Amino acid sequence: MRKVYNFSAGPAVLPEPVLQEAADEMLDYKGSGMSVMEISHRSSLFQSIIDETEQALRTLMKIPDDYVVLFLQGGTSLQFSMIPMNFMRNGKADYILTGYWAKKAYQEAKRYGEIHVVASSEGDNFSYIPDCSDLEISQDSDYVYMCENNTIYGTKFKVCPNSKGKILINDISSCFLSEPMNVSEYGMLFGGVQKNLAPAGLVIAIIRKDLISEKVLPNTPTMLQYKTHADKKSLYNTPPTYNIYIVGKVIKWIQSLGGLEKMKEINEKKAAILYDYLDSSSLFYGLAEKDSRSLMNVTFCTKSDAINADFVKAAEQNGIISIKGHRAIGGMRASLYNAMPMEGVQHLVGFMQEFENRGGHYDE
Ligand SMILES: *Cc1c(COP(=O)(O)O)cnc(C)c1O
Secondary structure, eight states, X not given: OOSOEEOOSSSOOXXXXXXXXXXXXXXOSTTSSSOGGGSOTTSHHHHHHHHHHHHHHHHHHTOOTTEEEEEEOSHHHHHHHHHHHHHOSSSEEEXXXXXXXXHHHHHHHTTTSEEEEEEEOGGGTTOSOOOXXXXXXXXXXSOEEEESEXXXXXXXXXXXXXXXXXXXXXXXXXXXXXXXXXXXXXXEEEEETTTTTSSSSOEEEEEEGGGOOSOOOTTOOGGGOHHHHHHTTTOSSOOOHHHHHHHHHHHHHHHHHTHHHHHHHHHHHHHHHHHHHHHHOSSOEESSOGGGBOSSEEEXXXXXXXXXXXXXXXXXXXXXXXXXXXXXXXXXXXXXXTTSOHHHHHHHHHHHHHHHHTTSOOOO
């Protein structure tokens, strides 16, 4: 049993059995006498780790053979530049703005071409996912961009936008491996691993092979071309070896629970505990519209900033860590990633109930 429940949005909680296994192997990986951290990325020992991790991800997500899996660096944020640099052939793209990260991606893309916002919920402080069934996609648009799960606002797409035949590119950082996905609906899926898969420092990109080519914007650095990494199977330079090793272990852990269908079922149960309470509480209320609610990031609030602050403080004293909302939205946010145990959510809701019963404060 760990001492606290960590509700951080990222870096975030990892499965305890994975951390335990990593600890057991820390000083001597498979009889090599070395830690995984110390092994050459050109060694056969590491080659097995990266091959097995990729294969496990392909199996878990049912990734079709005409997609590459790339292990990259620079955070999710660097993808905001790499995407336009690699895919803008007509100099046009369409962006769906559903939150902070989608907007960041849009702002970056504007440096490279003409960007249309085809849907946005910014007017209502990103509290919902707009209807994306009939978007005004530009004729010569190179791609349509979306962010599936909006980490800061606590919203998530429930149906895939209709991109009208254009390539759909999706930032899945905060819902990565939280439920099954149909990979072939997208030209590219990508996400940082620090929300649901591993320590910070690695981004996984899943890209349809025919989209990767030398036709990138002029002066795109070698390191920022997908082709560089695809040609060298993510070993053009030193990849974040330890993170890749942890991703492999996290995937095995998800498989041991029953795969992504089962993961989704567990995540729905966990989120329901908190949402049901929020809907019945007279102190706390949810910030995202009901039909747009995220399973991974639950945003909520009370009517008073002072009560919010008291709650965050008292929660921390009760083993509930990193529950404060992002400054862009305020209030509270509980991130319920795959590794958050059911008991963690129960503990949180129990504490919220007690806080409410005591009239919106918590004095010892
Ligand atoms: C956390 C997050 C990012 C930013 O990731 P970095 O690795 O810090 O650049 C981008 N998009 C989404 C959806 C996120 O949750």
